[in-house]
Amino acid sequence: MTDLTRRxxxxxxxxxxxxLALALLPTTDxxxxxxxxxxxDGMVAIVDDLPPESLVLVGFDPDLGTxxxxxxxxxxxxxxxxxxxxxxxxxxxxxxxxxxAIAERARLLASAVAPERLMDVGFVPGAEAAxxxxxxxxxxxxxxxxxxxxxxxxxxxxxxxxxxIGPRSWVEQFEPRVVxxxxxxxxxxxxxxxxxxxxxSGQLRALLATPRDGAAYRESVxxxxxxxxxxxxxxxVLVGVLVAVAVLGxxxxxxxxxxxxxxxxxxxx
Amino acid sequence: MNGLFGAEPIDQLAxxxxxxxxxxxxxxxxxxxxxxxxxxxxxxxxxxxxLALLAITExxxxxxxxxxxxxxxGRPELVLGLGLVAVTAxxxxxxxxxxxxxxxxxxxxxxxxxxxGAIVGTLLPQLAxxxxxxxxxxxxxxxxxxxxxxxxxxxxxxxHGSPRGRIFGAAATxxxxxxxxxxxxxxxxxxxxxxxxLIDRLAFLLGDWLGLLS
Numbered sequence: 073m074t075d076l077t078r079r080x081x082x083x084x085x086x087x088x089x090x091x092l093a094l095a096l097l098p099t100t101d102x103x104x105x106x107x108x109x110x111x112x113d114g115m116v117a118i119v120d121d122l123p124p125e126s127l128v129l130v131g132f133d134p135d136l137g138t139x140x141x142x143x144x145x146x147x148x149x150x151x152x153x154x155x156x157x158x159x160x161x162x163x164x165x166x167x168x169x170x171x172x173a174i175a176e177r178a179r180l181l182a183s184a185v186a187p188e189r190l191m192d193v194g195f196v197p198g199a200e201a202a203x204x205x206x207x208x209x210x211x212x213x214x215x216x217x218x219x220x221x222x223x224x225x226x227x228x229x230x231x232x233x234x235x236x237i238g239p240r241s242w243v244e245q246f247e248p249r250v251v252x253x254x255x256x257x258x259x260x261x262x263x264x265x266x267x268x269x270x271x272x273s274g275q276l277r278a279l280l281a282t283p284r285d286g287a288a289y290r291e292s293v294x295x296x297x298x299x300x301x302x303x304x305x306x307x308x309v310l311v312g313v314l315v316a317v318a319v320l321g322x323x324x325x326x327x328x329x330x331x332x333x334x335x336x337x338x339x340x341x
Numbered sequence: 342m343n344g345l346f347g348a349e350p351i352d353q354l355a356x357x358x359x360x361x362x363x364x365x366x367x368x369x370x371x372x373x374x375x376x377x378x379x380x381x382x383x384x385x386x387x388x389x390x391x392l393a394l395l396a397i398t399e400x401x402x403x404x405x406x407x408x409x410x411x412x413x414x415g416r417p418e419l420v421l422g423l424g425l426v427a428v429t430a431x432x433x434x435x436x437x438x439x440x441x442x443x444x445x446x447x448x449x450x451x452x453x454x455x456x457x458g459a460i461v462g463t464l465l466p467q468l469a470x471x472x473x474x475x476x477x478x479x480x481x482x483x484x485x486x487x488x489x490x491x492x493x494x495x496x497x498x499x500x501h502g503s504p505r506g507r508i509f510g511a512a513a514t515x516x517x518x519x520x521x522x523x524x525x526x527x528x529x530x531x532x533x534x535x536x537x538x539l540i541d542r543l544a545f546l547l548g549d550w551l552g553l554l555s
Contacts (some may be wrong), residue, residue, distance in 0.1 A: 082371040089367065093543050096554060140541040141534050167395050195399045200454035217404075244462030245454065259543050261534035265527050272488075273470035275462070282530055304540040312536035 103306035105287035112289035114278035133169030136235035138260035145286035191274035233259035
């Protein structure tokens with residue numbers, strides 16, 4: 073086996089890819105990625121409480137590398153907001169976020185969503201300073217640097233995070249200046265430790281930041297005419313986690329064996 | 342699932358290009374480095390082109406050229422900003438003091454916004470949230486108190502080099518272990534999230550490209 077691994081070091085990685093690919097093929101209802109559906113209660117309640125024709129400011133700044141993790145949840149949430157007759161105003165503060173915002177907005181327009189429900193403020197350069205300008209523009213005390221915002225109050229701020237300017241920046245720069253607009257967020261897992269304190273302190277009203285939370289949200293909302301956005305296949309996730317646990321276990325046992333051998337080697341004959 | 346919308350030939354072509362790029366990147370995982378390096382160059386080139394396009398179409402033209410062309414004398418702040426940018430670009434040929442002015446303004450403004458936001462938006466609200474308080478139920482009150490204790494222990498764990506007694510040292514050690522436990526839980530979630538990203542790419546290949554998934 074060791075000889076084989078030396079000759080073909082890529083073998084285990086290829087087998088992992090093959091196992092994951094095979095695990096995608098069967099469809100089963102026995103496994104669910106979502107844990108308790110309660111994880112999504114906050115987001116569901118906020119969207120349900122929105123009055124018709126509400127304006128929602130969508131700060132769209134995910135990261136290209138991790139967007140795939142939150143994409144089904146983001147699409148479901150946008151579809152759910154449109155289903156509740158909300159009007160979305162897209163704004164991006166990072167170039168990557170702008171690229172993804174253009175793609176998602178184009179996808180929604182191609183799905184026959186009316187353009188007036190998908191307003192676009194575009195890319196606002198300036199990082200934190202841009203966020204302050206945006207907050208002032210929303211608050212009506214703007215300096216004219218952010219143009220294209222409708223002259224109506226916003227009901228909610230939705231931040232799609234992942235990039236440098238994400239939910240934390242919104243909580244630090246936007247929320248203290250525009251107290252009337254509550255903020256909810258969808259973010260990849262890498263931001264979980266950074267954002268959980270804001271959720272606990274109430275500075276974020278709702279947060280979906282793990283694959284489990286996202287799956288719980290997707291299961292909690294009714295299917296929309298814009299589509300049913302599936303997340304990752306639970307069987308493939310299970311296979312991957314089992315492989316990871318096996319690798320970890322092998323490393324631990326191997327380490328224990330090495331330390332045992334070295335301690336025996338130190339014993340006097 | 343995640344392919345480009347539409348069934349036009351250009352959409353299908355884009356899906357093929359995305360599938361080939363995905364195969365090349367996965368090939369890097371299996372040891373094929375030359376094509377993988379080429380794909381990295383492709384990404385860097387595309388990103389540079391995109392950034393240039395974004396800067397021209399969404400920043401320079403609408404926020405600088407058009408306002409100046411419409412009212413050349415009415416926007417002195419833009420002229421001043423343009424002058425500072427020109428000075429920054431000419432820094433190698435100017436005395437250092439000239440280049441230091443625009444850079445100081447940029448770095449100082451960035452730090453001021455970030456620091457002010459961190460204090461007003463994070464430090465003070467989080468300190469307030471970490472204080473134990475009585476809640477409607479006994480369990481909630483206990484959880485609030487436990488959270489305050491954990492916060493205190495982790496903060497103590499960060500106090501390096503200060504004089505310590507046995508109790509203080511034990512508290513610092515507990516705080517570090519609590520923090521490690523938290524990081525361990527987060528790493529578990531992170532493993533799951535990276536798996537989700539890999540599975541997404543495989544699902545793209547099998548579903549959107551090959552049409553094998555329903």
